[in-house]
Amino acid sequence: MKNILRNTPKLLLAAILVCGSTGCEDFLDLQPKDTRTEDNFFRTEADAREALISVYDVLQWNTVIGFHPTPMLLDIASDDAFAGGGSRTDAPNIIEVDNHNILTTNPEIQGLWKKHFFGISRANLLLSKMEGIEASKASKARIIAEAKFLRAQFYLDLVRFFGNVPLVLEPLVSASEFNQPQATPKAVYDQIAKDLEEAIPDLPEATLAASQGHATKWAAKALLAKAFLFYNGVYGQNLQAGDVTVDANRALQHLQDVINQSGHGLVPNYADIFTPEGEFSVESVWEIAYSDENPWFDWGFIHGGEGNIQPQMQGPRLQDPAAEQYLSGWSFAPATQSLFEAFEANDPRKDATLLTVSELNGGLDRGYQHTGYFSQKYTTSKAYAPSAGQTELNWGNNYRAIRFADVLLMAAELGLTAGGGTPQVWLDMVRDRVDLPTKPATLENIYQERRVELALEGQRYWDLLRRGMNVADQAISTTQRGPLYSGDPVDYNITFNPARNGFFPIPQSELDLSAGVLNQNDGY
Template sequence: MKATKKQLSIFLLSGLLFGSISSCKDFLDLAPLDNRVEQNFYKTEKDAQEALNSVYDALQWHTNAGGGGFSPDPMMSDIASDDAFAGGSSRSDSPDMIQIDQHNMLTTNSLTRVYWANHYTGIYRANLLLQKLPDIPMSEDKKNRIAAECKFLRAHFYFDLAKWFGNIPLILAPQSPGEYCSPAAEPAQMFGQIALDLIEAFPALEKADLRTSKAHATRWSAQALLARVYLFYKGVYNGDLQAGSTPVNAAYALQQLKDVIDNSGHTLLENYADNFSKANEFSKESVWEISYSSDNPWFDWNYIQGGEGNMQPLMQGPRINGDPNYNSGWSFAPVTQELNNAFEPNDPRRGATILSQADDLSGAVSTGYQHTGFFSKKYTTTNEYRPINGQYELNWGNNYRSIRFSDVLLMAAELEVTTGGTQAQTYFNRVRDRVDLPGKPATLANIYQERRVELALEGHRYWDLLRQGLTVANQNISIQNKRGPGYVGDQIDFNVTFNPATRGLFPIPQSEIDQCAGVLKPNF
């Protein structure tokens, strides 16, 4: 089951707001390429639904019309953490990805520019639909649901941006030429608005699983995301949130998680590895999932985001030939020995998480840059996802499981510990019992360790390190003169030094600072 995505007329791309204005001035001057323009759109319920699909569409993007490389968020955050290196074919394959790995990012990094532009495009689309929605003839219930989904998605885009860039502009309405440059909001204002969007979305979102909602955000998705937002803000900025008139503290965040645990119907799959199979997309364990598909076969390398494929599995797949189970990829994000060692000896999650050259692959593996002998097994080039039609590289349909129920349980356990509750051990035990591991006390240290192995290579480790503080991030990410037995290459390739001066942030793209000189300032 996949979410439907419609290809809308060119006007939806022309309002990328200031986040990509520097690369599309000529584009904005073009006449409309078809007869569907803003002046005759947003008139019917069908138009509103197509516009909502276009907001969801931006969740899928790992590149954009301006080019500059591929930036899957989960993979980039794993590379920034101690769970993966940059990888690729050689040192010259993706210097910008190596900058992320080495924590030495330049303001001209093309991946950060792509990431910035894509997310602000999604925000623009959500803002425009929210502005137009009141005048579209349809039932109030449907208007409320579409508005709620727009707010969930806007919160989702802003949370991604705020994690990576820190202080960024907060824009809540479509902008016109001359308004593109906005100063950065303070973190309390930004995260407060993210929380407010989610809380305002609660009442109109379906209390359903993702199969019933047809991959649209649900009430449970929004409640779980709010808890994640709170935990990140609390850890990094050491404060609670104010969402309009609603104070969001640990007790409030925990209340949302308990509602998901007790009333949503979500639960753990019996077999951990099943979470990442095609048959278990939108499973009972998946609280929020980003949909990809090969149903719309795509060929155009110049407009990759026009398709619905996921670039991350192809990028992370091993460079292999002749294996009966796995297809050739680009070998980005090779997994570290440290992650392999983090699992307990009998933990079955290691085998479900890490694709081992020695244990899992029978074909001929070509050695890439920063080769470790380990690859991601959760999002990779398995036969069941191999594209049948379209360009091989552009049509991988692996969905991204953004929030799993096990994450909900571990967030709830963490908040129970910090608030002095009594359910931390119960929630913690559920996660370990699923994989038949012996009991451990539900301390904060053990919960963080459990998060590392339970959620490994799903894009969460980096943020968990940052919210424990820059000292903890530095201690774990900085590695000098350490090699695993399968490492191939010079030692310098595997040395990493975290830079606390950056606070773990991406630099705001230089093109945006130049465009908005004096208004938008560097973030470090």
């Protein structure tokens, strides 16, 4: 993680954190390879900051079991991308996501589940140790705020993916505590809101560049509004953050604070956002950082490095990379004809979002569900080519998780529903940046703008679900076939299953371990 995880002894710290949360007597009985152990680690401010870095580290993990980059899986689950890959048998677990026919034994889904609980466990352990840390009041308050922000981030993705998940807020230190029941979605979302509301006062009023990638007040406000929009859309209720009710007006006020006070803004040239120079730009309200500064080679422990596997997965299968501006990738998540046609004429975001076959100079090995379109935002651009290590494992493309344009469009949507702010101005700001004429600030126009502005950034699936199962079904269920498609027509037939409410299955391995405590989601 650029500027955050550099020079961190990750393996030792990971062992301390995991064992501190689960009780690993065998590990602790071994001769220590360092002077630090669980018993003497959580004492100084430096210890706490290192533990905090270890929580951030889990954000990067996309290969706990198999390959499960969150934004890519979300695009595949939506109507913006297919599964792709080399062939019909290349990655059947990812194809299950595309077909909305996910088996409960799907390893990638198990990896997704485990990743988020790893992050939650590390955050919980750090929070439980903060009282004994020797540090200034201000330093402790900020570390606690960042840990709560990160716990909220992990839980928001987890509850949106799985719906019915255990809500664990303390370290689990004995086997009798491991089997935690599922909480109601309301309890989880309310805790997310509570963590963020409590974190906001103690997070810095800074841009991500100034905070060196650490969470800021503005990131927490934007994430809370995002959580509200999804929960309110799916469940029709407000969030309750302790004594504070987060309704549409409060969520809108948080977004207006970001718009008017944060110093964030729109990058003038849209395509510049997704370049190395565009990382931690004025537009990035929240960004997950990756790096090639710690060269990595271990295919058996990919997430031990700092690289982002998603660009490698999404890049085209080039026959002659020397003739291209890209290195060869694995052709996952090819974009759909539906997305290609969603852009207006002369919208520069189309070229900045989609890499088309016609732009390639050399030969191309066409993969499964070849559509002729690849992601331009997260791909194997030579501008990001790793300088050392195994090339496939060291891509440093940061993920722009919340952009200022997203904030503007969320504010415009809430402004219409809550009856406040200046929705037309906020929508116009997004369109003005790409020299498109004004459109009335209606909900339909805002939803359409979100699709093209945030395309292939992992946002579309959540936007469809929060608008209702009928909307998701109409968009995702398709037999559409574009002019550049190749392969059997049946490979492009997707059927969304509304009975599952858009949720992924609870991994069967977790159900088995729970001995009946956990229940499977509807439809599986």
